[in-house]
Amino acid sequence: MSTSLEGIRVLDLTRVLAGPYCSMILGDLGAEVIKVEAPGGSDDTRKWGPPFQEGVSAYYICTNRNKKSITVNLKSKKGKEIIYKLVKRSDVVMHNFKTGTMERLGLDYKSLNDINPRIVYCSITGFGETGPYQHLPGYDFIIQAMSGLMSITGDEQSGPQKLGIAITDVLTGLYACIGIQSALIEREKSGKGQMIDLSLYDAAVSSLINIGSNYLMSGDVPERLGNHHANIVPYQTFYSSDGEMVIAVGNDRQFSSLCKLIDYPELSEDPLFKTNPDRVAHRQQLTPLLQKAFSKQPTAYWKDLCHKEGVPFGPIQTINELVEDPQLKARNMLLTALHPKAGEIRMIGSPLNLSRTPTSLFAHPPEPGEHTTEILDALGYSEEEIKRMKHDQSI
CATH class of the missing domain: 3.30.1540.10 (formyl-coa transferase, domain 3)
Known part of the structure; x- marks a missing residue:
């Protein structure tokens, strides 16, 4: 079966939510996604819980299917060598390290563009690569507070409220998908890659839509209306x-x-x-x-x-009612997969329904370094070199 992004390789250095959510969508669409973590695993969501199933976190599972996993010490000489070799063979590089980190590691856009001028490089940070807040850490809760979202969520009695999910991470992940695919399309004309500078703050502010527009037109600071709508009744x-x-x-x-x-x-x-x-x-x-x-x-x-x-x-359905909804079952929005450690796992599926190149569940969310040997073998490293790199903790 052909897929929309068949032949596209994504080198994913992101962790937690916004980046992994984006790369999972790209993986659902058929891209080969290589998830890069530090030796032993460095995606914090692997330890976020409960719940866990045989030691595997539900949080980690929700954004990491359809990926391969390699562990690499980005600070080591051999680790950088591996990344550079992968960059030469990749179409996309994603990261969500703090501003300045990739420059210190020699993995910034300029350095990687010199290796592969066709690379599409997506940076996801809390506040972006420019501006006075560029070095501040960006967590979804902080962004919801600063972006105005919390000021319009809740009612007069409740005070400001955050959404029940990390919505700014999800929005940023979606914007990352749009930006990456747009850059890949443009590359077909120019032959050149480019850098995408995404911030959670920008993405959150963009979601203010009519509420932001209401203020810009009237100058009236919007109130919290709870479950009422500012512009429509009832x-x-x-x-x-x-x-x-x-x-x-x-x-x-x-x-x-x-x-x-x-x-x-x-x-x-x-x-x-x-x-x-x-x-x-x-x-x-x-x-x-x-x-x-x-x-x-x-x-x-x-x-x-x-x-x-x-x-x-x-x-108003609770989650246990939701998963029994016949509409979702008819739309294949609930998936089941076998995981080598957790056994049978359940996941929420993709809402993307393409007639000729549908999304698919290709692979379970990988364990840390599950595909390290396979990937290094494809890069031409010998069995002895791989053993040596494991010994000196380069991988």
Whole structure:
């Protein structure tokens, strides 16, 4: 079976989340991804938990399938030699070391571009390679705080809240994929690689979308609205008689349908609620009326009725409910693989559905250095040289 990125080799010196998430996507699309760690393994997520399955971390598993693993001491002469040989044969180099680290190691873009002018070099840092914050460490929680995301998440009572996942890492990983593939496409025309300078801070700020635009247009500092929407009403959570659910009315037609199904058709003709700007202006009057109606029936009742009438609706599902969702099963979003240490493992799949070159699960998340001998053998190192490098801890 052919794959979208067949023939592309990625040298992945990243760890934790943003970089590994990107390289996993590239691996899902068929690129050969070589994960580089220090001898013994240096990706911190290998130790993040519980949960562990036979000593293998669930956190590590979530972003490291479809990769090979080699361990290399980047500070040793032999280690650098190995990396340089791999760079000559690679299309992409990724790293997420602090600004200045790669220069000290002799693995910066200029040095590697001299070895392979076609190399696409992706740097992922907290704040970027330039600017007054360039040397600060960047963790997702810090970035969520500084980027404005936390200031608009939560409500007046809760105070600022972070998202339940490391969203800025995920966003940056996605941007890295876009940048890398764009650079590879451009390389077909120019024959030259280039450097991509990505920061978690920039990626997080880019995600402010309409909230950022609202401020830039009005000058009004946005408030925390909890599960309400700044520009659309009703677009929020409601309590049913047995749980919580989301109603997301995107236009006046949908609002009219909603009013009919809750037996208040006159609401859609009320001058206070007739158009979306009216509803935004009078959300305090409208929300209690809708809540009173929704509290009379269970979530399943409203789900069936809303789906029938074309009103956007979603139950608030817990993760254990989510994994039983027939829609996800139909879309192959839950994968199972055999791991040499953990045994059978379950993973969330790829949302990328390509008609001719689909993504696939090629390989389990590798153990540290699982493919070191295989990769070094392909580079021309003898069995004796490999043993010697292991002895002096170059690999």
